[in-house]
Amino acid sequence: MLCSVVPNEFGDCYQLALYAAKFSPLECTISDRGDERVMDWLLDPFNYEFMRQALTAGVPIGILCPIVGTYLIVQRMAMLGDVVAHAVLPGLAIANFFNVPLLTGAFVSGMFSTFVTSWIRAQSKVKVDTAMAITFSSFFSLGIALLTGLRSRLDLEELLFGDILSITPTDVWEIGVLTLCVLVGVKFFYKELLFFTFDRVGAEAVGLPVGLINFGLMAAITLTIVASIKAVGVILVVALMVSPAAAAYLLTRELHWMMAVGSGLGVLACMIGMYISYYFNTPSGPAIVLTLFSCFLLALLFSPSQGILTRGGKAPSKEDRRRSKA
Secondary structure, eight states, X not given: OHHHHOGGGHHHHHXXXXXXXXXXXXXXXXXXXXXXXXXXXXXXXXXXHHHHHHHHHHHHHHHHHHHHHHHHHHTTOHHHXXXXXXXXXXXXXXXXXXXXXXXXXXXXXXXXXXXXHHHHHHHSSOOHHHHHHHHHHHHHHHHHHHHHXXXXXSOHHHHXXXXXXXXXXXXXXXXXXXXXXHHHHHHHTHHHHHHHHHOHHHHHHTTOXXXXXXXXXXXXXXXXXXXXXXXXXXXXXXXXXXXHHHHHHHHOSSXXXXXXXXXXXXXXXXXXXXXXXXXXXOOHHHHHHHHHHHHHHHHHHHOTTTOTTTXXXXXXXXXXXXXXXX
């Protein structure tokens, strides 16, 4: 209407019309709705108490497991995590029967399994992997027998596969305290653990208490497993320790960076796994572990220095082979 009254300003009105069309209310509304849908998708799980508790517990577990798993990877002792994870079952059954705190029973049983493994290895010519396999199967069988024989109230399926959605605020506090204790120990004894991990003979030669350091590392592994069993169970907990640490091993060259990247991947996988579990109605433990495997597979394929695709099909360099044998 104004343009017809003032013809000489038609050009200005035309430009104004174009400007108004560029930022039309319809376009802004569609964009806003898209943003709202994304925010609703991200925030909807937080409307439920069980999801808030599960996501909160996933953060310390995602940080702790890869840090401790780093030492297992570097020492080529990943199987030890599986041994301890399955060895806590007898302790859980006995603790439940005598009304003792489950964490105490699990810790004692897990530590005893590491002692049995070391004892078999020291007292015979049996190799460490064989000793681990014997301890693994024996403690696991004993745990199932005790859970059945003592008529334990514990849910065997939950112990085996975990149920992070049933975590309570008390469980979150326990996980947080265990995580803090282990991380403080790693921080204060980082140099000693570093020396022990890469050169045990050299550490003993310079006077470091190798036996005590090894005991502390076994205790850290056991506490980590005890803290994580509620989330993913005894069968899958080793994946939470090993997979992000192994992915970080392919992406970094220094131990502290391996811990940092592994922790980031662990937390990310826990969050993504929980969202997959929520929206696709899948078990949370397997969803987290499969997410971790996806992270490892991506690192295996696209790692800048060791990726299968990025190195163009060439064999690993001498430095990478030497690093893997260290």
